[in-house]
Amino acid sequence: DVKVTQSSRYLVKRTGEKVFLECVQDMDHENMFWYRQDPGLGLRLIYFSYDVKMKEKGDIPEGYSVSREKKERFSLILESASTNQTSMYLCASSPGTSWYDEQFFGPGTRLTVL
Amino acid sequence: DQQVKQNSPSLSVQEGRISILNCDYTNSMFDYFLWYKKYPAEGPTFLISISSIKDKNEDGRFTVFLNKSAKHLSLHIVPSQPGDSAVYFCAASAGAQKLVFGQGTRLTINP
Numbered sequence: 001d002v003k004v005t006q007s008s009r010y011l012v013k014r015t016g017e018k019v020f021l022e023c024v025q026d027m028d029h030e031n032m033f034w035y036r037q038d039p040g041l042g043l044r045l046i047y048f049s050y051d052v053k054m055k056e057k058g059d060i061p062e063g064y065s066v067s068r069e070k071k072e073r074f075s076l077i078l079e080s081a082s083t084n085q086t087s088m089y090l091c092a093s094s095p096g097t098s099w100y101d102e103q104f105f106g107p108g109t110r111l112t113v114l
Numbered sequence: 115d116q117q118v119k120q121n122s123p124s125l126s127v128q129e130g131r132i133s134i135l136n137c138d139y140t141n142s143m144f145d146y147f148l149w150y151k152k153y154p155a156e157g158p159t160f161l162i163s164i165s166s167i168k169d170k171n172e173d174g175r176f177t178v179f180l181n182k183s184a185k186h187l188s189l190h191i192v193p194s195q196p197g198d199s200a201v202y203f204c205a206a207s208a209g210a211q212k213l214v215f216g217q218g219t220r221l222t223i224n225p
Contacts, residue, residue, distance in 0.1 A: 004157065035215075040123075042203060043158070043215040058212065090157055099207045100146050105157025 003027070004106035006091050012112045019078040021109050023091030029104070030097060032074035034058075034066060037088040037108070049074055050097065081113045117141045118206050120216035128224050133191040135219050137204035140185065144206040148213070149178060149189050152201045161202070162189070194223045 007022035025032065034046040035058075045058030047066040055066050063085060067075045074093075078085055088110050092103040119138045127133045137147075145166040150158035164171040164178045164187070171178050177190045191198055201220050205213045 009155075040217055042118075042120075042217040043205075045212055048212070092157070099212055100163075102148075102160040102163075103213075105159070107155060107157050 004091055004093055004104050006089075006106040006109050008109050009107065010110050010112075012114065013078075013081050014114050015082060017078075017081045017113075019081050019111065019113075021076040021078075021089055021091075021111070023074045023076070023106055024072055025074075025093040025104070026072065027093070027095070027104070028071065029093035029095045030071075031094045031101075031103075032068065033092040033094075033103065034064075034074065034076045035090045035092065036060070037090055043090065046076065081111075083113050085111065086113045087111060116217070117144075118204060118214045118216040120202075120204060120219045122219050123217070124220040124222070126222045126224060127194050129196060130193045133189075133194045133198065133221055133223070135189040135191075135202050135204075135221065137187045137189075137216050138185060139187075139206055141206070141208055141214075142185065143208035144214075145209060146207045147178070147180060147187050148205045148207075149176075150203045150205060150215075152203065152218070158203060191221075196223050196225060199223045 004025045033048040035043040049055045049068040065077045090108045091106040094101040094103045148163040149161040151161045152158040180187045201218045203218045204216045
């Protein structure tokens with residue numbers, strides 16, 4: 001079974017802190033994604049990566065950066081956390097090069113910024 | 115602008131009956147559609163998909179219908195079971211570009 005794990009289920013940070021969200025997948029998938037889920041807005045793509053050290057902006061990259069130094073690990077970084085970044089963050093991976101491929105999601109990290 | 119819309123935030127259905135979840139889209143370039151299901155405290159899981167060259171795809175109790183002229187798709191679950199209670203997201207892709215998700219519909223199956 002594909003497994004996508006996220007470093008924390010719940011996280012509380014203060015405004016201005018630097019926040020790291022880690023994601024690891026164990027199925028040698030090429031593609032990895034970071035989404036945020038907000039009520040009434042569904043899932044919105046923040047960043048994605050199709051290869052090690054490669055990254056592409058999604059729909060809402062402002063205030064975020066990412067790092068993919070190893071194939072299995074994709075990190076989301078909030079350089080200076082703000083209250084409007086309070087959200088559920090979901091990491092996903094997929095095996096192929098097509099957006100049609102099924103994406104496998106981690107359980108999510110609920111981040112609260114005070 | 116919301117290119118994929120699920121206008122019903124919630125739906126309640128009696129066990130054994132049919133559940134119909136709806137999704138509307140505005141981008142006529144969308145050519146592939148997917149449904150994901152999400153339980154609380156878990157990530158979404160893939161449920162079923164359909165290509166724009168088809169108007170129906172069936173997998174067990176789940177059937178997705180696509181009406182391209184109306185820019186509308188629906189997910190039918192027959193018969194509905196308590197384990198189907200979850201949030202359902204539809205998603206669309208245009209020419210193998212990134213997925214666009216709807217807002218989600220919370221389905222509750224009542225015994």
